[in-house]
Amino acid sequence: MKKTLNYIRKIYNDSDGFIPLHAPVFLGNEKKYLNECIDSTFVSSVGKFVNQFEQMTSEYVGSKYAIAAANGTAALQIALILAGVKNGDEVVTQALTFVATANAIKHSQANPIFVDVDRDTLGMSPERLKDWLQENAVINSKGEAINKTSKKKISAIVPMHTFGLPCRINEIVDIANEYRIPVVEDSAESLGSFVNAKHTGTFGLLGVFSYNGNKTITTGGGGMIVTDNEELAKRAKHITTTAKIPHPFEYDHDEIGYNYRLTNLAAAMGVAQMENLNQIIENKRKTASLYINYFVETANHFFQEQNGSKSNYWLNSISFSEPSQRDDFLKFSNDNGIMTRPIWKLMNKLEMFKKCQCGDLSNSEWLEARVVNLPSSYNKFL
Ligand SMILES: Cc1ncc(COP(=O)(O)O)c(C=O)c1O
Incomplete structure (x- = not known):
């Protein structure tokens, strides 16, 4: 976990400050x-x-x-x-x-x-x-x-x-x-x-x-x-x-x-x-490729664009094999000034949508317990 946080700090060139999940960026007019x-x-x-x-x-x-x-x-x-x-x-x-x-x-x-x-x-x-x-x-x-x-x-x-x-x-x-x-x-x-x-x-x-x-x-x-x-x-x-x-x-x-x-x-x-949209997307895609290089060596799965598709990599995300590892990572990262967030609670579990009809949700349930978003802002150091 510590290694991952150090890597995120390295990407954003910030050794001890707060790193947000996604900050707006104003580059021009x-x-x-x-x-x-x-x-x-x-x-x-x-x-x-x-x-x-x-x-x-x-x-x-x-x-x-x-x-x-x-x-x-x-x-x-x-x-x-x-x-x-x-x-x-x-x-x-x-x-x-x-x-x-x-x-x-x-x-x-x-x-x-x-x-x-x-x-x-x-x-x-x-x-x-x-x-x-x-x-x-x-x-x-x-x-x-x-x-x-x-x-x-x-x-x-x-x-x-x-x-x-x-x-x-x-x-x-x-x-x-x-x-x-x-x-x-x-x-x-x-x-x-x-x-x-x-x-x-x-x-x-x-x-x-x-x-x-x-x-x-x-x-x-x-x-x-x-x-x-x-x-x-x-x-x-x-x-x-x-x-x-x-x-x-x-x-x-x-x-x-x-x-x-x-x-x-x-x-x-x-x-x-x-x-500046093209520049922003290019920058975000560079950040994603740094994450990809890192996570390929770890037990985490990094969610990448599929063949034929091009992602803006708005929010970079990874999954953990066990929900408990995900929970530990969320706590550790947020306690240490690096903003990470779990993926959303499923809609059918929210009070107002509990009675709605659903199909088989096994993939959604698997992901709900394991996915985390990582800092993904425009990176001025790239
Ligand atoms: C998937 C999705 N749908 C709809 C919205 C609604 O957009 P807004 O916040 O601009 O109302 C958002 C974002 O907030 C979203 O992430």
Whole structure:
């Protein structure tokens, strides 16, 4: 354990200070653009930076459209609504995810169903998804997938690219197509991660990103919806901006909308951060390769990108063969000024999701007890 902590200190060139899990980094024009917002008085949700941030994002990820939102959770809620999720429907996601995925499903008035993840990608397992659908779903006369037990419509599938490691998204989309269920990718953690040179978040009908303070790039708080579908993109902008019908001065709204537009202040940060995204990802990938070199000689498993996929290595992670070793490491590292964190408690174990239907979760359970995130910030010494 001590050897690992010494190695982390060596990577971050810090022999005795506190090493955080993931600190934001500001390398360029953040202050300049924020000052521009203040000087221009455009600090709220109208302003040139919001449009610019959207354009930079759609160019970077290769989607036709990008619509900025207040945060990733709100972006996911709206993406689900746009995918057709209605009150009382069901949405299949993975049990091993950050709580925001399941919360957004609830915010869209649907109930989550939890399936297992892969032991290597940490993302939704296509086999387990298929097993669950084969056992539980039927297609009705309208071509909708219906849960045999609850009789509810299964209206979306939400895979998540855990810690930036791409999941097996092509296989998941193929299975979803068989059942005519739209895929909404929770790519909150995977800006800068690709599968066969195609950006995560662009495989399904819609994808979402988060710019929370702990993410690869941050706007303080913020989110983005991406899609190639023009109609959905227009609706995304419309319902995130109170569903106001454009008019030079009159107030008219054609449905219950949301006040979910990103502010110009946040987008100004986003534009500055996007300008350095490639450098940030390159740096994070160097840190990951240092971890890989080290852990290959140890009993720990380091989670690496799979063949054909490229990870942003947002959070580097390892597993221990025994849960007790993991617990000892968490205590020792945090007691010694090195911030490490366990992977999340499974969603079906949280009080509010205890009654949700689940598939076989044996991989999720194995990982839940063994995975730890290591310090992964941008490293100015590389
Ligand atoms: C997997 C996942 N989904 C959704 C979110 C929600 O994003 P936000 O915090 O911007 O609401 C996050 C991050 O916080 C996340 O990690």
